[in-house]
Amino acid sequence: MYQVCRVKGFQKQLIEDGVISSDRSRIIPLQGGVSSDIYLIEDGDKRFVVKRALEKLKVEADWYADTSRNKAESDFIDFVETLRPGVVPKISAKGDGYFAMEFLGDGFRNWKADLLAGNIDVRSAEQAGKVLADIHRQSAGRPDLAEQFEHMDSFWQLRLEPYLLVVAEKHSDLRFSIEKVAFGLKDERIALIHGDFSPKNIVISSDRWVLLDCEVACYGDPAFDVAFLINHLLLKALYHKKYYQELSVLVDEFWCSYKSNGFDLDLKVSRLLPMLLLGRVDGKSPVEYLVEESEKEFVRGFSTETILHPSKDLETLVRFWFKQLSEFQPQSEE
Incomplete structure (x- = not known):
């Protein structure tokens, strides 16, 4: 129940920020690391990923970290893209505590x-x-x-x-x-x-x-x-x-x-x-x-x-x- 509410709340934020078009867009939680929520977004014919840092990591131990690291990540991607284009995913949007990037699915x-x-x-x-x-x-x-x-x-x-x-x-x-x-x-x-x-x-x-x-x-x-x-x-x-x-x-x-x-x-x-x-x-x-x-x-x-x-x-x-x-x-x- 908590996970559903959290996804719904995040969907509302993405709509308000203009990242997705409506509540008909699909938000699919992806498996991955322990420190962030990562979602695959299907919005009409567009597919992309949104990543949001977590304060408490998904491990057994009590492990907390500053969520400002989300900005550090998007800044790092921007820098590396200037050095070696294509070696990092392309960012399509940035918001409060999250950013959107290309989905590297089929073929990877x-x-x-x-x-x-x-x-x-x-x-x-x-x-x-x-x-x-x-x-x-x-x-x-x-x-x-x-x-x-x-x-x-x-x-x-x-x-x-x-x-x-x-x-x-x-x-x-x-x-x-x-x-x-x-x-x-x-x-x-x-x-x-x-x-x-x-x-x-x-x-x-x-x-x-x-x-x-x-x-x-x-x-x-x-x-x-x-x-x-x-x-x-x-x-x-x-x-x-x-x-x-x-x-x-x-x-x-x-x-x-x-x-x-x-x-x-x-x-x-x-x-x-x-x-x-x-x-x-x-x-x-x-x-x-x-x-x-x-x-x-x-x-x-x-x-x-x-x-x-x-x-x-x-x-x-x-x-x-x-x-x-x-x-x-x-x-x-x-």
């Missing part, structure tokens, strides 16, 4: 879904590295963007606190190291970052690669974006152990593509990556596809060792992950 595949299905596409990883490097490079040293995207409060609420500080509370032996990195990220102002650069936020068609869900965008440390993407690729390799060699190639392609065009982030990424791995097991938003306790213990063991005894560079860290993974034997729970 979600990169995360592809990976979970065992479809390994090296070109997607290479493109991810190029696009991310371009965003970082073109936005660095821009006081105007630093002021426009001063959204560190949202980044803290949605990334640093739930992924790092919550984990630090649970692992007292790692607390000092994790908190040092978290507060360092909070203080950095280097370039525009996406903040949720992961396969679930990338869709692909035969002729287009599109980046979505940039509501955590802020002016911060580019190392976070790089580590965040590699983190997801490593976890997919644990889930799909039989494809771990192919996924190791994906990591290499992404990192080589980024390094050729972006910043030298080797040391920073190698320090942050084990913490993010642990964050997707023991943080506020654990990945849904690692269900065996033995898989979670594998991540905990690897992360603990490499946080307490850091690798000299990212290549060494990633190589160690895949070596450990090659020897890992998952144990199904009774």
